Amino acid sequence: MFNIIFNMTSEETFNDKQIQILQVAETLFAENGFDRTSIRSISKEAKINVAMISYYFGSKEKLLESLVSYRTKDLKFQLENLSAENLEPIDKIDKLIELYINRINCNKGIYRILHFEFAVGNNDIKIEVLDELRKGNLKSLTAIIKEGQNKGVFRKDIIIELISPTILGTFFHFNMNKSFFQNLLHLNKEEQFESYIKTSLTKHIQQTIKALLIYES
Amino acid sequence: MFNIIFNMTSEETFNDKQIQILQVAETLFAENGFDRTSIRSISKEAKINVAMISYYFGSKEKLLESLVSYRTKDLKFQLENLSAENLEPIDKIDKLIELYINRINCNKGIYRILHFEFAVGNNDIKIEVLDELRKGNLKSLTAIIKEGQNKGVFRKDIIIELISPTILGTFFHFNMNKSFFQNLLHLNKEEQFESYIKTSLTKHIQQTIKALLIYES
């Protein structure tokens, strides 16, 4: 009857209606979380019938999976170019951190969702795309740090695996306690908060990582 | 009739039944998240009637609030004592980080809950206890850093507000991507993972913060 193929694992192409739904879902999931977002609110916001979501995606969870693969499609190759660039290792670190933050900041929605929905004991939802992405990131970072170590600029007793938790952890923690820090740092307006991330927070993280890499105790 | 005072802001004392409920709630909230945990499942696990939760705590959200204040009671005082201790600022930083991690690690449940439930745009749930806790933490940290700055040990252009996001963010990010790091660092057994946190991760964070505080660029 309604012969829709739900598991289009290799190459998913979404039509206009599906993309419309995905965009609304992204906004609402990011705003309220997966559980607190009803498919009725999605359908209402997207101005489509509730049944269309089941019709197109199969279920609410499948909708989330589709959303993830829709948004993390081209993300993978972003960092690889950087480590190949003709820059000093320390400047590469600066650029890498800036790239990280900018990238995540521009795709707040999906990263917020990922951060939440896949970190809980939410083992029902498993996405291997995410694992590949993380491993790719680690590889690029390792290349840069090894280069710096060979040049004698970076210390050699660094646990490289713990660098990105510090970068990303700091950023996410700051974002996730947004209202607290808005209040604390008097960043009431959205643009102020955004600006603070792009300048002070980015600089803080760069400073931190560089200090860790260079400082001799 | 059922004259129970729900807003016992200053001094809340819980009876055995309430503590029993709180403990079960903590486990289930941490395992499945706040939304995915029904009060029926709590009541079933705690072997009490559903109505008892409303009876004792007022509502599901109030239960969560009670849980938070129940678990974060004495952290505040531990930190306050630390900054008053007779130690060099740099050793206080070490101790503070160790205290943080140990504390959070021993109370995984509640911190996992906090991390998730209050980070989303979950503005319905507002807990002033949490805000006080964070501000208290910041105050203790500020005291230590200021002391170090006055002694000429720490640099003066540090944004103190961004220190604890780095400490906590790193720790949480590591924990929330547990399975990834277990795989990456070959910490398959639980005790190995725990041990890694207590040694390598703690050391990494201490090293990072100290480097940031001391390093002259």
Place this chain on the structure above:
DNA sequence: AACAAAATTAAACAACTGTTTAATTTAAAC
């Protein structure tokens, strides 16, 4: 124009949600 497939709809469904009710049992005080 006629037909079939796809898209869209309103309504129903069944299960679950947090909370409240009113009745009953337990405990404490006198």
Place this chain on the structure above:
DNA sequence: GTTTAAATTAAACAGTTGTTTAATTTTGTT
């Protein structure tokens, strides 16, 4: 033992949830 308040219960309540049905409209093909 009686009285009174607290604790506990099963049941009902009112709402929401994700999903499915079956009917209707739209679209594309011949």
